[in-house]
Amino acid sequence: MATVAAHNVSVGYQKQRILDQLSVDLPEGQISVLVGSNGCGKSTLLKTLARLMSPWSGQVLLDGTAIHELPTQTVARRLALLPQHPVAPEGITVRQLVSLGRHPHQSWFEQWREEDERCVEEALAHTGLSELSERGVDTLSGGQRQRAWIALTVAQNTPLLLLDEPTSFLDLTHQMEVLELLQTLNRDQGKTVVMVLHDLNLAARYADHIVAIKEGRVHAQGTPAEIFTAERIHEVFGLSCRIITDPYFNTPLCIPFGAGFPA
Template sequence: MIVTENLDIAYDQMVIVKQLNIEIPSHKITALVGANGSGKSTILKTMARLLKPKSGHVLLDGKAIHQLRTKEVAKQLAILPQNPTAPEGMTVTDLVTYGRFPHQRGFGSLTKQDKEVIEWAIEATGMKEFAHRPVDQLSGGQRQRAWIAMALAQETPILFLDEPTTFLDMAHQLEVLNLLEELHEKERRTIVMVVHDLNHASRYAHHMIAIKKGTVVKAGTPMEVMQPHIIEEVFGIQCDIIRDPRTGLPLCLPYALSRSKKEQVHHIG
């Protein structure tokens, strides 16, 4: 569904990502991982058409995404940016209703189908009891679920999320990730997310892309990516990789900075 070809991304003429070639597998959960400043959020935003590349292409079903009409793209993919905020007093239902915009013609009122989809999105995310509550009065996990409900209401086959668990406590992190896993299993949606926690990426993603300074170091299954030498190169840490006794998936246990990272920290100090 989504492929990047020789993608260069720049901010104010400074190239952040150079000659990026990646493929996002369809109907799977993909996690972009990397250290802060590695370019993973920038890559996500460019694939979602929020940023225009300096050169190269993002292809959606073989078509250059930046040449497609906005409404056409909005029917194919939805994006949940990092730390979104809703206007004060806006209710969950009001927020989710915005997800139907790509499907409306002109300034037409909501159709019966629109209302059914909105109701389904609220119920699917477990937000029915909060439907008429202002978003700004919800807990962090509830707010994230409300925004995910809005993205679901777009009825897109692809869902992008930029660090959906940032600033959430452990219970709310699991709440959001379990919801995304459930949505994938039931709806077979393609989900692409920037993930801060390596172990969360390993547990919930089928495909991982490890990024360092805008370059892909390794892409593959969690078993293929979660290797000590790859983690050291990408994050600058030494670690042990063990198997999760419940799932058999790899878990990262960091124990020290790499030698190059120590020298870098010492130089800064």
């Protein structure tokens, strides 16, 4: 079992409240995508779910237990997190980086059990990095580097994976590459994936469950087809658009309007 949920969570920075009594249950074994306009609190929600921020009130439940009451190492065995723009230590190789993902399963005495080795090799294989494993992380392309980071979280071998904008700063090919990888991890290993994405059309294609956030609350949630309607998009993003059906994959496709491209 691996579920994460927020119950009446309020949290913010200094005195500014970002999330306001927000409750959400992320479905187990599915890909959930948090969407919303900049500053709506979706990244804050992800950080709070990953116990990087402590709620002012309410709580985050990991498998039904309050996450802030669990030892952080126990949490790290169930929930892996990839923050936005992680920075690798200078000169570290892909294999060394991915091996760091084993930390929550290790102790001072046990630092390289057979299981550690197996998980690292599998993580490298799943992410297509076996060939590149001795390369320095700083010599990789943007897409390869992001795969290396995902490999680290895969080596962590957790049923839950939280990612904060894993595709930002990547070109479309590499965005697809990362999302395909996450979908494979979800389908093949049954991982529950929760991520923040900005591209609605990619979200519509890869998400099983969409959570639309507005002003620190869950505005709507459901399947992409339920959430991506012209009215909802306008409510959540303040954007006029038309939703058509992708003629190839039958997922919703958002056509935004603007001054130069009126409705």
